[in-house]
Amino acid sequence: RKEVEQDPGPFNVPEGATVAFNCTYSNSASQSFFWYRQDCRKEPKLLMSVYSSGNEDGRFTAQLNRASQYISLLIRDSKLSDSATYLCVVNLMNYGGSQGNLIFGKGTKLSVKP
Amino acid sequence: DGGITQSPKYLFRKEGQNVTLSCEQNLNHDAMYWYRQDPGQGLRLIYYSQIVNDFQKGDIAEGYSVSREKKESFPLTVTSAQKNPTAFYLCASLLAPGDTEAFFGQGTRLTVV
Numbered sequence: 001r002k003e004v005e006q007d008p009g010p011f012n013v014p015e016g017a018t019v020a021f022n023c024t025y026s027n028s029a030s031q032s033f034f035w036y037r038q039d040c041r042k043e044p045k046l047l048m049s050v051y052s053s054g055n056e057d058g059r060f061t062a063q064l065n066r067a068s069q070y071i072s073l074l075i076r077d078s079k080l081s082d083s084a085t086y087l088c089v090v091n092l093m094n095y096g097g098s099q100g101n102l103i104f105g106k107g108t109k110l111s112v113k114p
Numbered sequence: 115d116g117g118i119t120q121s122p123k124y125l126f127r128k129e130g131q132n133v134t135l136s137c138e139q140n141l142n143h144d145a146m147y148w149y150r151q152d153p154g155q156g157l158r159l160i161y162y163s164q165i166v167n168d169f170q171k172g173d174i175a176e177g178y179s180v181s182r183e184k185k186e187s188f189p190l191t192v193t194s195a196q197k198n199p200t201a202f203y204l205c206a207s208l209l210a211p212g213d214t215e216a217f218f219g220q221g222t223r224l225t226v227v
Binding site for chain 2: 034042044046049089101105106
């Protein structure tokens with residue numbers, strides 16, 4: 001089983017739609033969780049951290065369910081500028097092995113159409 | 115402003131040449147990472163370093179080498195042993211394991227000519 005799994009998409013949605021991304025992780029030692037956004041041929045940039053209580057930043061809402069080892073990202077009222085790849089990232093407390101402590105999902109591609 | 119800087123942005127390598135990619139950070143972060151990203155693919159870990167003068171191999175270390183002589187710097191050398199080096203290379207740094215986010219440099223696009 002892969003450490004962090006995401007639906008690769010692509011998700012093709014119209015402007016104004018609500019879209020949800022899911023991510024599951026396998027390592028119960030996972031300490032903190034993040035969603036990054038990566039535009040084509042650019043570096044990943046932090047979108048938001050994910051907390052057990054859930055957190056919201058404008059049109060974006062992130063949720064963490066530790067019991068189910070599941071992270072989600074909800075985007076409301078999609079804009080054309082939201083088109084990008086969204087990476088789920090897990091930060092383990094302990095380094096180890098050839099993956100280090102930062103575990104990335106392969107990303108979910110979102111394309112918002114007019 | 116603090117940040118992480120990679121250079122050059124674009125790099126061309128001839129077959130059989132070694133090239134070195136630079137990564138510098140002034141965030142006072144202990145941990146630094148090198149990733150490779152191929153078109154349409156996820157990030158794959160090449161090497162990482164938790165502290166000065168120490169580093170560990172990632173999933174795809176063969177054909178690469180690194181050094182960590184200073185906290186701020188983590189250069190990556192792509193050697194001639196790396197048979198398919200054309201890719202987008204990303205450097206990242208992290209304050210501490212467990213509870214902080216990683217910061218990325220702008221990336222270096224390496225092409226073999």
